[in-house]
Amino acid sequence: MQKIIKLFATAWLAWSAISPAAAQEALEVTDIRYQGTVGQVVWIELAEHLGNLAPLKAKWVGNTISGPQDVQAVVTNDIDIGGAFNGALVKLIVKKAPVKAVIGYYGVDDNTWTGYYVKNDSPIKTARDLLGKKVAMNTLGAHHDFMVREYLERNKVTDEEAKQVTFVITPPVSGEQALRQGQVEVSTLGGILRDKALERGGIRPLFTDRDLFGNFTAGSYVLRNKFIEQNPKASKHLVGAIAKAIEWARVTPPAQVRSTFEGIIKARGRAESADAIQFWKSTGIPSVGGVVLDKDLQVWIDWLVKEDIIKAGQVKPSDLYTNALNPYANGAKVATK
CATH class of the missing domain: 3.40.190.10 (Periplasmic binding protein-like II)
Incomplete structure (x- = not known):
């Protein structure tokens, strides 16, 4: 009987070891x-x-x-x-x-949102100032693409005029550098990458996705x-x-x-x-x-x-x-x- 109890106890312990999977x-x-x-x-x-x-x-x-x-x-x-x-x-x-x-x-x-940033001394103040300029973002047809187009539309920039804005695919970790080195006039910066860039100073948001849609x-x-x-x-x-x-x-x-x-x-x-x-x-x-x-x-x-x-x-x-x-x-x- 003791042997049976011992075997049962051993089996129970083995089953317990694999829980919660079991x-x-x-x-x-x-x-x-x-x-x-x-x-x-x-x-x-x-x-x-x-x-x-x-x-x-x-x-x-x-x-x-x-x-x-x-x-x-x-x-x-x-x-x-x-x-x-x-x-x-x-x-x-x-x-x-x-x-x-x-x-x-x-x-x-x-606390968490994305801004579309320019240098402090940039002449870009409005949506219309983006015509002929380059905007850095991680990919086309996604979040940042939509946000920039929405910003332009809300500020009465026509579809034909919007074609003058160039979207440049840029890895998020390179967005700040691309802006500071003048490779683009506007860069998409969000979350921790945004705050890290703001700590270094010299940039300001043109607009944010939270400005457009809230939380x-x-x-x-x-x-x-x-x-x-x-x-x-x-x-x-x-x-x-x-x-x-x-x-x-x-x-x-x-x-x-x-x-x-x-x-x-x-x-x-x-x-x-x-x-x-x-x-x-x-x-x-x-x-x-x-x-x-x-x-x-x-x-x-x-x-x-x-x-x-x-x-x-x-x-x-x-x-x-x-x-x-x-x-x-x-x-x-x-x-x-």
Whole structure:
């Protein structure tokens, strides 16, 4: 009898050792492929560091500076999860990209936003002053492209006149240098890169995305439709882990978040600087747990209709996203902190 009890106890301890994996039931996949960002921490990396992602493992396959490229890599099955500006997602999904938005991953709040900067002594004061000038941004057809075009339109610059403004693709980490060296007249600077540049002085914002739209979730992570269908448990676990990481970063003192990010960057050993992390202030995501709201997508649907890029009634927000995988979806609300 004692031998049976001992065997039972041994088996129970072995089962306990693999929990919570056992409690979560067997997930359909083990690795989640993703692209990172130089000198920064993306949410899946934080989720893994916090222990939320296990038993899944984050598999880094390289870095990206472009949301549309990141989503395209999801479409072609080179990675499993990627994110882009919501306006770009609307265009891609309308064109039958087989993906679904599952959680917001960046945005604009009181502390985190993007400015479009000029030198202090620049003659550029208004939207019309941009004619004939160059504006640096990370990619075309995404967040910064939309914002500059919206700024021009709101200030009565015609579509024909707007063609005189040149958009120059520039990696975010090089945007400040391009502006200071005169390679462009305007540079897009956001978050920690913006604050680092402001600390050095000599630049001022022409306008900001928060000036235009207030606080909003600007971009969402997507999964392939087939990935969700074939891996429902893993999909839900993945999105839940990222949602919990976002909330951890929201409620944890910023100094602790920065210290955690610095540790993650150092530990991953990619020969990169973590200096910019000291300027991190907030998640920039207004909704709790990154829950996607209709308005996050409707504003860009309306914009694309206005620009004759898509037709009125061609798509509605619910066609583009699902909150079914997000544990914070019930009672979704805008965060107060």
